[in-house]
Amino acid sequence: MPTQDGQPSFVLVRPQMGENIGAAARAMWNFGLDRMRVVAPRDGWPNQKAVAMASGAGRLLDEAQLCDTTAEALEGCHFVFATTARARGLTKPVYSPESAMAEAAERIAGDQKVAVLFGPERAGLENEDIARANAIINVPVNPDFPSLNLAQCVLLTGYEWRRASVEVQARRDELAGSSWAEHAEVEALARHYEERLEEAGFFFPEHKAEGMKVNLRNMWSRLPLTRADAQMLHGMMRQMVRWKNRG
Known part of the structure; x- marks a missing residue:
């Protein structure tokens, strides 16, 4: 029976190339996933090409569960998603990758075991496989070229799992060892530039001077x-003043 510790199991159904299995393992590990099941791989198991392609994610392959059938790989699971570009005449709820992994996270938090099926490279999952799933994951791809590489599909789904299960900052600032300037520091900088520019005759003509100073202060803020x-800006201004005075 599959075990699960706070994450979905990714089930590769009849994968054909060892390189794609290895790339899928690497993609899974990129996003903290390590529950892989491999169903009837075409080129046998273990597979050295998979190991070479997995790079630093080789332990996923060492711990992967080898199964003879899709049904065996899904034993113990409560909810199963099937990744496919089309429903092929089967009535199923269809999720985007984002909503599917949000659903998976919610179910796993409720102590359910969730699996995601990925089909072989040539033609994807068969109806017999999809019929065992509770829902479909459909990626909004180009309808004229809907086929995704196995590892690409795993990567995309793993990314959405990471977003659903870990707080991801939409934006952050890398301050490179510094910190944000406080208001008083910005005020001192504005005052420094205003004084030096006043000495240089920048605020001209006189009737526009106050408006120019306000605009300059607004720029700094x-x-x-x-x-x-x-x-650095303080230093730049000091150096320009020293340079001018040398003349």
Whole structure:
């Protein structure tokens, strides 16, 4: 009976090329997945080409469960998704990869075992396999070229699993060892530039000077400055003043 520790099992049904099995293992491990089941691989098992392609994810292959049939691979599972480009006349709920993995995360949190079926490279899953699934995962691909490589499909599904199961920041800032400049630091920078530009006669004509100063201050407040940025800008202005005075 398949075991499951907080993640879905990925079931490769009759995969044909060892390289694709290895690439699928690598894609799974990229997103923290390590429950692989392999059903009747064409070129036998274990497969050295799979090991070579898996690179640092070889342990997934070592621990992969080898099964003779799809039914055997799904023993103990409560809910099964089948990845396919078309339903082939079978009535099934159809999920996007994103919604499928959100559903998987919810079911697994409720102590259910979930599996995802991936078909062989040549033609995908057969109706006999899809009939065993509770739902279909359908990727919104180009309808004129809907076929996905096995490892690509595993990668895409694994990515959506990661998004559903781990808090992913939509955006973050890499500050490279610095930190954001505080208001007082930005104020000091604005004052430094305003004073030096005043000395240089930048704020001209006189009747526009106050508006120019306000716009300059507004520019500084809009910029996402780090402390390192502020220090560099101070240094730039000091150097330009020193250079001018040397003349």
